[in-house]
Amino acid sequence: MADPAGALRADLLSDTLTRPTPGMRTAMAQAEVGDDVFGEDPTLRALEERVADLLGHEAALFTPSGSMANQLGVRLHVRPGEELVGDSLAHVVRAELGAAAVLSGISSRTWVAEKGRFRSADAEALMITGVGPYQVCTGLVVVENTHNFGGGTVQSLDEIRRARAVTRERGVAMHLDGARLFNASVASGVSVRDYAAEFDTVSVCLSKGLGAPVGSVLVGSADAMAESRIWRKRFGGGMRQAGILAAAGLFALDHHVERLADDHARARRAAEALAQAVPGTVDPQTVETNIVIADVSVSGWTAPQFVEAALLRGVRTYAVGPRAVRLVWHLDVDDTATDAAIDVITDLAETGPVLP
Numbered sequence: 053m054a055d056p057a058g059a060l061r062a063d064l065l066s067d068t069l070t071r072p073t074p075g076m077r078t079a080m081a082q083a084e085v086g087d088d089v090f091g092e093d094p095t096l097r098a099l100e101e102r103v104a105d106l107l108g109h110e111a112a113l114f115t116p117s118g119s120m121a122n123q124l125g126v127r128l129h130v131r132p133g134e135e136l137v138g139d140s141l142a143h144v145v146r147a148e149l150g151a152a153a154v155l156s157g158i159s160s161r162t163w164v165a166e167k168g169r170f171r172s173a174d175a176e177a178l179m180i181t182g183v184g185p186y187q188v189c190t191g192l193v194v195v196e197n198t199h200n201f202g203g204g205t206v207q208s209l210d211e212i213r214r215a216r217a218v219t220r221e222r223g224v225a226m227h228l229d230g231a232r233l234f235n236a237s238v239a240s241g242v243s244v245r246d247y248a249a250e251f252d253t254v255s256v257c258l259s260k261g262l263g264a265p266v267g268s269v270l271v272g273s274a275d276a277m278a279e280s281r282i283w284r285k286r287f288g289g290g291m292r293q294a295g296i297l298a299a300a301g302l303f304a305l306d307h308h309v310e311r312l313a314d315d316h317a318r319a320r321r322a323a324e325a326l327a328q329a330v331p332g333t334v335d336p337q338t339v340e341t342n343i344v345i346a347d348v349s350v351s352g353w354t355a356p357q358f359v360e361a362a363l364l365r366g367v368r369t370y371a372v373g374p375r376a377v378r379l380v381w382h383l384d385v386d387d388t389a390t391d392a393a394i395d396v397i398t399d400l401a402e403t404g405p406v407l408p
């Protein structure tokens with residue numbers, strides 16, 4: 053449900069909702085452009101070079117969405133008939149509508165991870181390698197950082213490094229779904245480059261917390277990106293004067309990275325207020341970035357009921373399960389909106405559902 057009239061007091065549905073700021077719109081309007089399918093868009097090239105450099109990989113490829121960046125990564129590493137492994141709440145597995153199977157003939161197997169927290173042992177236990185023609189071989193381990201449905205969880209670099217050592221030995225690739233990698237970096241102090249160093253390919257989204265209207269970037273080796281460029285075109289993602297979008301991405305990297313800490317602080321403040329109002333609804337210590345997942349059943353709500361009641365009072369949230377409601381902070385939720393959200397959600401939690 054859109055909010056064209058601006059009637060909402062706080063829109064915590066997703067960090068994909070952000071609208072370009074006036075400065076970003078100016079940068080977009082002034083972008084030098086060319087036809088990127090012919091490799092002639094200077095702004096897009098500048099963005100790809102910048103992101104490749106930031107993440108310490110040889111090359112980069114701009115894509116229209118995070119899903120496409122992930123699916124290009126998946127397709128690079130896994131042959132048809134092979135599998136990828138990841139946790140059961142991973143976006144690649146759960147929210148890309150079976151793309152790996154439909155577009156690339158790849159199956160997926162999963163482990164269960166509390167709050168999406170990555171542990172190398174889970175991947176190691178599930179991977180199947182060296183079984184010749186008898187079983188499905190694992191081609192790829194996917195890690196999501198931060199973890200969306202896990203509640204903005206920041207992954208441990210030690211665990212990632214452990215997995216990297218094992219996968220290298222067993223000939224399995226690693227892909228990082230870094231839709232919110234900048235959130236992870238700002239929260240943990242680990243550079244995006246250090247995270248990215250452990251993966252064959254990494255996708256990052258410009259259109260989530262960073263506030264660009266469209267776009268993601270995949271990074272990897274020069275050969276891998278050349279191959280992905282072909283697959284991107286085949287998937288229908290070859291774009292023409294996309295420098296207009298790349299300009300938004302460059303602006304976001306210049307202006308919207310450090311401020312992610314504000315989103316994290318506001319999310320934590322809301323979690324603390326909620327935990328104080330109704331203990332057990334959320335543990336604020338687990339709120340590491342911009343996402344709060346609250347168990348509203350503690351105060352008698354089902355998640356869809358709570359979402360509806362909050363919306364009636366001007367706060368939009370999202371039911372991620374029968375009992376769990378997700379609240380996401382972003383560029384368009386300031387302190388005033390956060391205060392309004394806290395008023396509404398703490399009141400609903402304290403009161404519980406009113407029976408007819």
Ligand SMILES: Cc1ncc(COP(=O)(O)O)c(C=O)c1O
Nearest residue numbers: 117118119120143196200229231
């Ligand atoms: C962790 C994660 N990866 C990938 C994506 C896909 O991004 P897009 O919506 O641009 O396809 C999302 C979207 O929310 C996400 O949360």
